Amino acid sequence: MSSSPVVSSPPINIVEELQVITAQNLEKLEVNKYYEVIRELGKGTYGKVDLVIHKMRGTKMALKFLKKKTTKLRSFLREYSISLYLSPCPFIINMFGIAFETDDYYVFAQEYAVAGDLFDIIPPQVGLPEPVAKRCVHQVAIALDYMHYKKLVHRDIKPENVLIFDRECRKVKLSDFGMTRRAGSPVKRVSGTIPYTAPELCGAAEPSEGFCVDPATDVWAFGVLLFCMLTGNFPWEKALPTDAFYEEFARWQRARRSGGPVPSQWRRFTDEALRMFRKLLSLDPQRRCSVKEVFRHFGRRWMLDTEVGIAGGAAAGSGNHQGALSSTSEEDEEDEDLLVDRMKQQTLSPAVCGGSKMGTMETGSPQGHRYAAVAPTGYERVARDNTSGSRILVTTPIEICV
Numbered sequence: 001m002s003s004s005p006v007v008s009s010p011p012i013n014i015v016e017e018l019q020v021i022t023a024q025n026l027e028k029l030e031v032n033k034y035y036e037v038i039r040e041l042g043k044g045t046y047g048k049v050d051l052v053i054h055k056m057r058g059t060k061m062a063l064k065f066l067k068k069k070t071t072k073l074r075s076f077l078r079e080y081s082i083s084l085y086l087s088p089c090p091f092i093i094n095m096f097g098i099a100f101e102t103d104d105y106y107v108f109a110q111e112y113a114v115a116g117d118l119f120d121i122i123p124p125q126v127g128l129p130e131p132v133a134k135r136c137v138h139q140v141a142i143a144l145d146y147m148h149y150k151k152l153v154h155r156d157i158k159p160e161n162v163l164i165f166d167r168e169c170r171k172v173k174l175s176d177f178g179m180t181r182r183a184g185s186p187v188k189r190v191s192g193t194i195p196y197t198a199p200e201l202c203g204a205a206e207p208s209e210g211f212c213v214d215p216a217t218d219v220w221a222f223g224v225l226l227f228c229m230l231t232g233n234f235p236w237e238k239a240l241p242t243d244a245f246y247e248e249f250a251r252w253q254r255a256r257r258s259g260g261p262v263p264s265q266w267r268r269f270t271d272e273a274l275r276m277f278r279k280l281l282s283l284d285p286q287r288r289c290s291v292k293e294v295f296r297h298f299g300r301r302w303m304l305d306t307e308v309g310i311a312g313g314a315a316a317g318s319g320n321h322q323g324a325l326s327s328t329s330e331e332d333e334e335d336e337d338l339l340v341d342r343m344k345q346q347t348l349s350p351a352v353c354g355g356s357k358m359g360t361m362e363t364g365s366p367q368g369h370r371y372a373a374v375a376p377t378g379y380e381r382v383a384r385d386n387t388s389g390s391r392i393l394v395t396t397p398i399e400i401c402v
């Protein structure tokens with residue numbers, strides 16, 4: 001008995017389908033009709049973020065307002081759809097399936113992080129305790145690996161885009177997908193924040209030349225983020241030969257086989273940590289490891305001057321990491337189908353408050369909380385106590401590809 005030939009359907013770009021569904025359901029609404037605005041959490045050239053309470057559900061949310069004058073509808077739909085698509089990952093900020101417009105703004109709702117962002121808790125020139133840093137790194141690495149598994153590149157990894165729910169980093173989530181693009185897609189301009197930007201992007205002679213989006217740039221930024229968490233400093237201002245700190249590091253990387261002195265900024269790390277950094281911060285993007293490499297090093301000390309032993313490091317990073325990183329392809333396809341079905345059946349009106357996940361929200365509101373701006377451009381934030389010599393600063397994003 002001959003079997004019938006199997007006809008495979010063309011692959012569906014789930015993000016593009018979500019954009020179409022969102023555009024079809026986008027309603028013009030009055031914010032005050034559905035939300036009680038508590039306070040402004042952040043603002044910038046992109047617009048603002050408000051902390052609100054949904055009047056019907058009683059749930060605290062963060063509403064992100066994007067100015068229509070400076071934001072194309074296509075850009076709004078892309079950021080919202082990517083955020084929604086990635087939100088099933090427990091280490092990526094949760095979404096509520098709420099998107100609408102007002103006369104002046106495009107708006108979507110997302111989870112409220114009660115403790116602010118990672119930048120808020122890194123002591124300048126000191127850094128986080130190693131167990132806290134490892135807890136944070138563990139969760140951010142899973143989130144990034146999930147994105148890369150989905151063939152998406154964040155392109156703006158930095159402390160301000162890691163939202164925290166407690167100051168011990170027991171629960172952190174990656175946010176801000178305004179710069180996210182599909183791996184391999186061509187872009188015309190470098191994006192990201194200069195201290196975290198990979199050398200192959202810093203060295204681009206002409207922005208008009210363009211390049212392809214590569215997950216290796218996220219890995220580089222992740223390595224710089226890890227350095228910042230552990231030391232409270234940037235390793236360099238920009239990854240160019242004109243930067244003395246970077247050039248010292250680059251010489252050490254190039255001389256790895258013949259040995260050579262460890263750069264001054266890196267002498268506080270153990271040999272185990274240096275091996276990890278060498279892989280994360282390989283000068284050649286083709287040789288750069290994946291973010292999962294950090295899991296190989298959790299059971300060892302990272303800092304020479306810490307009293308945290310192997311047990312502390314192992315406790316922070318133990319468990320079946322590979323099982324948490326990605327599900328099977330069959331489960332992913334089922335999740336995507338369910339997400340599209342829910343989007344087709346619901347309205348995006350906040351009166352319904354539907355979404356990909358409706359988990360219980362944190363309702364605490366610590367004093368002095370500042371929302372980590374989820375915008376691809378600069379934003380205002382309350383100045384925090386800082387020493388004049390501190391090298392941890394709010395960095396200025398450079399021009400974004402559209």
